[in-house]
Amino acid sequence: MERYSLVKVEVRMSEREEAIRLLKILGLTGLEAELYLLLLEKGPLSAPEISDYLVRHRPQIHVALTRLVSKGYVEELGGRPKKYRAVDPEILYENFMKDLGGMAKRALSYMKSISKPKIEERHGVWMVRDADIAKARMASFVDEARIDVLVMGDIKFIHMLGEKLERAAKRGVAIYVLAYQTDERGAKFLVDDLPFLKKLRTAISGDMIVVVDSKIGGLVKSRPIMSMKHGIIIEERALLDYLSHDFVNRWVTSKVVVEKRYDLPLRFTFHRLALYETKKLLLEDKELILHAKGYEIESGAPTEVEGRIVDAVLELPAGYAHFKIEADGKTIRVGGLDAVMEEVAGELFEIREA
Numbered sequence: 001m002e003r004y005s006l007v008k009v010e011v012r013m014s015e016r017e018e019a020i021r022l023l024k025i026l027g028l029t030g031l032e033a034e035l036y037l038l039l040l041e042k043g044p045l046s047a048p049e050i051s052d053y054l055v056r057h058r059p060q061i062h063v064a065l066t067r068l069v070s071k072g073y074v075e076e077l078g079g080r081p082k083k084y085r086a087v088d089p090e091i092l093y094e095n096f097m098k099d100l101g102g103m104a105k106r107a108l109s110y111m112k113s114i115s116k117p118k119i120e121e122r123h124g125v126w127m128v129r130d131a132d133i134a135k136a137r138m139a140s141f142v143d144e145a146r147i148d149v150l151v152m153g154d155i156k157f158i159h160m161l162g163e164k165l166e167r168a169a170k171r172g173v174a175i176y177v178l179a180y181q182t183d184e185r186g187a188k189f190l191v192d193d194l195p196f197l198k199k200l201r202t203a204i205s206g207d208m209i210v211v212v213d214s215k216i217g218g219l220v221k222s223r224p225i226m227s228m229k230h231g232i233i234i235e236e237r238a239l240l241d242y243l244s245h246d247f248v249n250r251w252v253t254s255k256v257v258v259e260k261r262y263d264l265p266l267r268f269t270f271h272r273l274a275l276y277e278t279k280k281l282l283l284e285d286k287e288l289i290l291h292a293k294g295y296e297i298e299s300g301a302p303t304e305v306e307g308r309i310v311d312a313v314l315e316l317p318a319g320y321a322h323f324k325i326e327a328d329g330k331t332i333r334v335g336g337l338d339a340v341m342e343e344v345a346g347e348l349f350e351i352r353e354a
Contacts, residue, residue: 027071028073031054031060032064032067036068039074065084072087074087124236125232126232128232131220137218138210143168145213147267149173150210150244150247150273151175152180152206152208153179154179155186159193175198179201179203180206187257191257201254201256203250206250207221214240216235219231219232219234241338244273247270248270262277264352267350268350271321271346276314277351281351289351290305290308291306292346292349293347294345296343305344306325306327309323321335334349
């Protein structure tokens with residue numbers, strides 16, 4: 001039996017088609033766009049000549065010419081018959097961009113002035129039907145970061161986030177960047193371009209991901225066989241935990257490019273990353289204190305615990321992940337929000353020296 005596969009073919013517009021599309025966006029009809037391009041190509045023409053070239057009735061041509069003249073796209077020369085010529089597109093572009101810039105500022109100012117609910121409820125998974133808009137949304141999340149940020153992507157995506165990541169670093173945010181599809185040269189470019197990064201590793205493959213403070217994140221697929229023209233904005237804590245767990249799983253097996261220590265105290269919302277960094281410090285025989293905010297497993301009541309860290313258990317294949325601390329003569333296990341067997345499910349972790 002013969003096997004057939006469907007091949008997706010993307011049809012790219014010609015330059016002329018793109019020009020017509022732009023002119024339509026600027027408010028011209030299809031006929032007006034064709035007429036303007038004809039005058040650019042042929043130079044000054046009369047209405048009868050234009051009618052012959054475009055094979056349109058003269059009344060249609062006269063209406064289109066009148067509109068183009070009134071909009072400033074076409075100049076007319078008196079006489080019998082009148083001649084028409086196209087205004088230089090560079091001039092039109094400059095004027096359009098000037099008008100667009102002013103309009104955009106006024107519109108943006110108005111939209112920002114529209115009152116929002118005092119408390120904006122965030123939950124669920126939202127779809128963004130344009131991948132570039134999704135990436136821009138993901139970049140905007142970095143501006144909200146107060147504690148920690150996870151970033152995974154190719155060089156282009158990470159470079160796009162550069163300025164926002166740098167500002168976050170200056171605010172004291174812990175930033176972990178995992179780059180994929182890059183060689184040593186690409187990694188060196190990131191190091192040179194983003195010298196403020198203290199945590200940078202490279203992986204073989206992955207997706208474009210940003211997760212901020214375990215509160216919000218985004219995902220855009222980046223795999224050739226999984227064509228994806230949209231992005232996903234995630235505000236569901238359980239799914240954000242899955243993203244962060246996957247990130248840590250990749251992180252511990254990835255190639256180290258930059259590994260600089262963050263100064264104590266360390267603050268994390270990402271439980272497994274907190275454990276990973278704590279394990280390294282314990283191997284240096286450091287005496288550490290954990291302060292964690294979260295919930296009691298048995299009652300679900302909010303709680304805060306503090307004590308000397310006895311162990312940081314992180315067994316990724318088996319799924320064991322929790323702090324062991326001594327507090328008031330008791331041993332308390334502090335897991336993440338997915339904790340079941342532990343005494344406390346933590347959502348904010350601060351590690352400091354004893």
